[in-house]
Amino acid sequence: MRAVWLVGGLLLCAIGILCFLESRLGLPPWDVLHQGIAKHTPLSFGLANEAVAVAVLVLAWALGARIGIGTVANAALIGLFVVVLQPLHAVQALGSWPLLPRVALLVLGLVAFGVGSAFYIGAGLGAGPRDSLMLVGSLRTHRRIGVVRTVLEGSVLLAGLLLGGVVGVGTVAFAALIGPSVEGSFWLVSRTRLT
Numbered sequence: 001m002r003a004v005w006l007v008g009g010l011l012l013c014a015i016g017i018l019c020f021l022e023s024r025l026g027l028p029p030w031d032v033l034h035q036g037i038a039k040h041t042p043l044s045f046g047l048a049n050e051a052v053a054v055a056v057l058v059l060a061w062a063l064g065a066r067i068g069i070g071t072v073a074n075a076a077l078i079g080l081f082v083v084v085l086q087p088l089h090a091v092q093a094l095g096s097w098p099l100l101p102r103v104a105l106l107v108l109g110l111v112a113f114g115v116g117s118a119f120y121i122g123a124g125l126g127a128g129p130r131d132s133l134m135l136v137g138s139l140r141t142h143r144r145i146g147v148v149r150t151v152l153e154g155s156v157l158l159a160g161l162l163l164g165g166v167v168g169v170g171t172v173a174f175a176a177l178i179g180p181s182v183e184g185s186f187w188l189v190s191r192t193r194l195t
Contacts, residue, residue, distance in 0.1 A: 012116025019109025026168025036163025050079030068126020114181025
């Protein structure tokens, strides 16, 4: 049952990413990097997500992070779900919606990402590569997790921006609201048996 929660949560995270992408209002920091990489390589946005996840997974493991099946699944499946879903006509059509529905799409993306994160983390099968890097980075540098997370997010955002990734109101909304979205989702998930 926990595997179902894990995969379902990762699918919701991928849907959240696609909502941000197709809203055309700005991407979360890591996705700004993925989009920038996709602009300068033969990789699609989804494959850039995969490549970065694998690279971060290897780096986190090399630094001593504990890698679980959830860590590997996160690295493999979110990008794969994006690769499969992004070319669908229904997904492509979202980007041509008027502004107000695209704002609603952004909100839906935030909710999907928050709930998906709570599901996959709540399954207890391992943190994702980026979260693993954050945790091991905090341990290695003796800095608070919040500081390490901010430095990581800021660094990938800057790199993505320099590569041509889209920064906008969606980027700010994600930075400001993803914490409350995940926290609220954890509150809901805590009232559901995951095992």
